[in-house]
Amino acid sequence: MEDGRIRVTRRDVLRGAGAAALVGAVAAGQEPAAPPAKGLARVGPGAVRVPFTLNGAAAEVSVEPRVTLLDALRDRLDLTGTKRICDHGACGGCTVFLDGKPVNSCLVLAVDVSGREVTTIEGLAKGDDLHPVQAAFVKHDAAMCGFCTPGMVMSCAALLSVTKNPTEEQIRRAVAGNLCRCGTYPHVFAAVREAGGGRGADGGAGEAAR
């Protein structure tokens, strides 16, 4: 338990599909289906209204408790930049920020973001001004088919938000959970080195290549 919330894993909820699921935050206007345990509300199995902050603006989505944040973003809110690739936390393609920290949105239930802050790839650039990571990805050709790219960009932006001028080792660790099938990794490393301030920006694989 943390912040008064009980963490319900997606698996538990999916297993209980059709039955009521336990969630910590009571969604506005939702009647509890059964007497709550201490500090908890029982919601579902029907749709639950989830108010939250999305890319800096107030948003709301109405979903069953079993719906992941990823599916809510893509199929309810039309934010398709976040990709569904493995759908079980193995590839990082669905990385978004939850309260400023990178998470796999396929492993977060939408009901669990009630009252919290979500940033997706669509919210990273300020209008036409690309985030430094995005600009460096463009320059270093760090996107080929581009399907892993939004998740990769989010992981790299998260790294730079806490580590200025990261080493190559730190960059590799930051994207260790982001799979790319086309093989953009060396270009990603070069891009993030540059975006981070250029430590060793000319020593890596992307640059050494000619």
Next chain:
Amino acid sequence: MSELRLGFPDNERKADVEIPPGTPPPWDLSTDHKVVGREHTRLDAVAKVTGRAKYSYDIRFKDLIYAKFLRSPHAHAKVKRVDLANAKAMKGVLYTESYEGETVRYAGQHVAGVAAESEEILDDALRAIVVEYDVLPCVTTVEEASNEGAPGVIEGRGNLEAGREQGNLKRVQDAHDEADIVVDAEYRTQVQTHSCLETHGSVCRWDGGKLTVWSSTQSTFAVRDGMARTFGIPQSDVTVITEHMGGGFGSKFGPDAWDQFCARAARATQRPCRAMLDRREEHLAGNRPDSIQKCRFSVKKDGTLMGAEVRSQGTSGNATGGANVYNPGIYRFRAAYSKQDTVLTHASSGRAFRAPGHPQGVFALEGMIDELAEAIGMDPLELRRKNDPNPVRLKEYEIGAKEIGWHRRKKSGSDAGPVKRGLGMASARWGHNARPGAEVRCTIGRDGSVILANGSQDIGTGTRTVIGLVGAEELGLGLDDVEVRLGNTNDPYGHGSGGSVTTPSITPPTRAAAFEAKRELLRHVAAAVGGDPDAMDLKDGKVTGAPRELTFKQACGMLAVDQVTALGRMEQKPGGGGHLYPPFTGEVAGVQFAEVEVDTRTGVVRVVKVVAVQDCGLVIDPLTARSQIHGGVIQGISYALFEERILDRRTGDQVNADFLGYKIAGALDMPEIVSIPFSVSQGMTTTGVSSLGEPPTVPTSGAIGNAVANALGVRIRSLPITPAKVLAALGGVR
């Protein structure tokens, strides 16, 4: 007659050629390119890094519905009964299909289908379907399927599909007799799945009798034609759109069963429908067949390669054929022979996978070359040089050996300490796959806007950017001055992206279209300001050879029509068939060198560095070309060390159909990779561009295999080279 300068600076050959009237003079070593051959970022890079790029998976409509198959848990069974009643009774279930009575030939074959209002309802409905099976015995490996009395995969035929026999066995046996050393060895490679990040599938929408398909495909036109056949409607009633595509690697030339099902559901409900595979299903949608290659190679003590004899078997699952390997090849043998069989098993079908047959064949071939070198005590690089007929590759050996520091290579197994280093190398050979038939439309507007349009797709290889660069070069403009429209079958025909045909085949039509539109524009300019239009050209955003200074924009303003449009094709020899110009070698050549570190205590192989030197004819954009080579190498590392589809031998079910158990190379596995695109003037077409997509993934596993053998002094002849195999090969050795 004009003189064409072919080859590369160290090895140039001149050819006298006739340039057919109305065609652009071919690019060669003398051409001074302004934008081609220089680094440019991709035209769609910003869309991709911002999440704005729309893939088929991302196409949404307010009334979109979702479709999915229910799949068999058994590899071999009769579908006795499919009970859809419970599913149909659910609110939000809109359409169902049953495949009752069919025979299941692999675990995961579809037995029923549902379309529903939401994915959650879809999940519930699929779970509510009751299927009764007559479960039958299955075979999942080449060995089992070949046993006497093994269950048959396809009624009425045996499991062994005896494949083609090439070469003269008697001559090979004579060569062995004449040789000093004969080496026998068996090599094995595994089944690899494509693991595209965007899964297969499509979104289908009917508007009356017309069908639009947003398809994750490598061939928009194949999907169009397939859908037209499926529904018995004219091709003109089908539009296929693929603006961006999340990886195919040979597995996406559909329409597939799920696409057709999706379109049927959309038609029945009169609502747009999406059917995208989930990750587990994606592992069923194609694979690189495995192989068992029994090799007998021979050599003379002076390093002359003598006989090469290969008998291979592999399984392409329930597909007949497709398990051929490229072995022997590349090098000059006195005589070569191969016999290649495909064995049917109860597994999902193989599909073309980036250089079909080559990585598996070359892993064995290059291993054998190193084994011969070892046997006669010759440096493996020296043995290759001595027997390699390709002048490009001979140069690439030199470049690669210097970059990796080949002189540091020690006697195999002689590195001291528990963590041993080793160096290895391997080569690739590919065709110059420029195929006629693709067309590009170039439109120049009176305001100076330029549109280059083609209906095929960019699968991540940079096709959109390549078309833009070639068009801009011909028009004397920059990449930002042209707009490229790609991925809609209402635009001119383009080939499927397979066989590495795309860039060699799309650049000549692009040039031809821009050239023809330019000639037309200049005729309008001459009509307006005088002068000889044939003496004019477009350079650096200006008209050259006109009576007065004119920018490109001013010239366009002189059009007496609203716009000029030209359709470009790949020019062929007048009077039919064949390329316009002679080739330099007519093939592409690549070499790779790998350095590895093997921990003899844990068996873990770490690739330290890979050097890849790859010819692709004329390089259009070194930045995206390097990306392609890097990508090939990285997939090759993944194939060499990690990937393997594992089937439960009893049920035929894949036990690692996800990204946790099926490992693809990640950031922490990356070595230093030095990719060197090697530009060669190949001739043949007006651009001299050759194939690049597939060849760079061919030699990597061979080079790593040889490096591991060099490090350990023991050879592992089976992919992937896992820690368990390393430890087993070492036995008690430390």
